[in-house]
Amino acid sequence: MTDSGRRDQLVQSQYEGYPYPERNPADEKKRMNTGSPSNLAEVNHYVFGGRRDISKPLSVLVAGGGTGDATIQMAQQMADFGVPGEVVHLDLSEPSQAVAQERAKVRELDNIRFVLGSLLDVADIAPGPWDYIDCCGVLHHLEDPVAGLAALANVLAPDGGIGIMVYGALGRIGIYHVQDMMGALAPPGESDDIDRVALTRRLVDHLPPTAWLIRNGLVRDDKDGGDPGLYDLFLHARDRAYRVPEVLDLVASAKLRLVTFIEPYRYDPLFLVRDQQLKKALGALDPLEAAAFAELYLGNLKKHVFYAVQAANPVAPPLPDTPEAIPTLVGLTTEEAAKQMPVGGKITVSMEGHKIDMSMPPLARAIAALCDGRRDLSAIHGAIHEKRADLDYDGFKRQFDQFYGVMNAINRMVLRLPAD
Ligand SMILES: C[S@@+](CC[C@H](N)C(=O)[O-])C[C@H]1O[C@@H](n2cnc3c(N)ncnc32)[C@H](O)[C@@H]1O
Known part of the structure; x- marks a missing residue:
């Protein structure tokens, strides 16, 4: 057998022996694991320009769905919002799929179909076309990630989109050193x-403070993720990590176009850099050069999450430039957003050891309290105007734009527009 075929087998047997991430189906009764990509409001914003008609069936493929986080999140949101269609969970690990199936059963979701097999064979076993494909933490484990992404792009609808996560090289500094040491020992x-x-745990516990894993300080999965987490991090038979320019090459090679990284502010040095002279110099960079700069500047990106569409698809995320735009919170309720919002002033955003x-x-709290995913900008202004008769739409809009600029950049808010 070739080395590549042997590694394919090792990857498959890893995910059969250690379904990842470790999930207990009983927990579905208590909470849902949510995240990006594959939040439905986010997908509508970045993939469908905010204009997706939710009464239209949506076809979703979760490629390398593992124990089911994205599958469950998508299927539950579609059920909650009455979106017809189906979610297909595709994975080559039967035990991982069994966990996802059990989670779906606990939630009584009947909009999921399970397919066992490799995403490289997607054209035969799940041909689509798919409106949306989720592929998180999978491409970087393939012998040929370009071929994997191209296979998925090939079954994507012309106006569909993909949400992807691949590892980030800089934030994972130290992990590959432990992988290499374990490769030598076992x-x-x-x-x-x-x-x-057991040996890996010993090695990690006994590393000196000078080792890059310890100096990195951001890697916690070995402590939080149990044996599957530790295995995935340090004993993987095959994984690679990407810098921003490599992500862009990967996307282009599959004839796709990157719409945004999540969270956008992490890839926008104009949010990160405060020195005015530096900011001026940064103005010369295009958004993709700026994203590459931001990665180097922060140094802590362990993963790259992004949305992409077919290269020929001209879709663009909506702007809050019409009173009919409906702001929708992502990952927090209206009450939580209002409570966290200062009445004017600043919010502190933290990410992997970085704070800004x-x-x-001034109206941030009042605006947040009215963003319930149903009111449009005109209705939000109307409600504020009842108490602030002096505030015309333009005055409100200036404050909304500042609020939205931050909330969208930290991926806490997206927009919905009336369907065409
Ligand atoms: C790190 S896990 C990620 C699981 C899930 N996407 C998540 O983010 O929670 C990688 C998953 O990809 C699956 N996988 C790896 N290679 C695959 C392939 N060629 N086709 C389908 N699934 C694959 C593994 O079985 C495993 O369940």
Whole structure:
């Protein structure tokens, strides 16, 4: 067998032995694991220009769905919002799929179909066309990620989109050093998996403070993720990490176009850099050069999450330039948003050891309390105007734009427009 075929087998047997991420179906009764990509409001904003008609059936493929986080999130949101259609969960690990199936059963979701197999065979086993494809944490484990993404792009509808996560090289500094050390001590396939896990734990626990993993300080999965987390991090038979320019090459090679990274502010040095001279110099960079700069500037991006569409699809995210735009909160309720919002002043945004203050307008709390995903800008202004008769739409809009500029950049708010 070739080395590549052997590694394919090791990857498959890893996910059969250690379904990832570790999930207990009973927890579905208590909470839902949510995140990006594949939040429905976000998908509408970035993939469909905010104009998706939710009464139209939506076809979703979760490629390498694992134990089901994205599948469950998508299927539950579609059920909650009455969106017809189906979610297909595709994975080559039967035990992982069994966990996802059990989670769907606990939630009584009947809009999911399970397909066992490789995403490289997607054209035969799940041909679509798909309106939306989720592929998180999978491409970087393939022998040929370009071929994997091209296979998915090939079954994507012309106006569809993909939400992807691949590892980030800079934030994972130190992980590959431990992988290499474990490769020397207990090569994959030649040693017992249980011994390898125990030995890895020992190695990580005994690293000196000078080791890059310790100096990095951002890697916690070995502590939080149980044996599957530790295995995925340090004992993977095959994984690679990407810098921003490599992500762009990967996307282009599949004839796709990157719409946005999530969260956008992490990839926009104008949000991150405060020095005016530097800001002026940064003005010369186009958005993709700026994203590459931001990655180097922050140094802590462990993953790259992004949305992409077919290269020929001209769709653009909506702007709050019409009173009919409906702002929708992402990942927090209206009450939570209003409570966290200062009455003017700043909010502090934290991410992987980095903190930054962002300025909010005086009406931030009042606006947040009215963003319920149903009111449009005109109705939000109307409600504020009842108490602030002096505030015309333009005055309101200036404050909304500042509020939205921050909330969208930190991926806490997107827009919905009336369907065409
Ligand atoms: C790190 S897990 C990610 C699971 C899930 N996407 C998530 O983010 O929670 C990677 C998953 O990809 C699956 N996988 C790896 N190679 C695959 C392939 N060629 N086709 C389909 N699934 C694959 C594995 O079985 C595993 O469940």
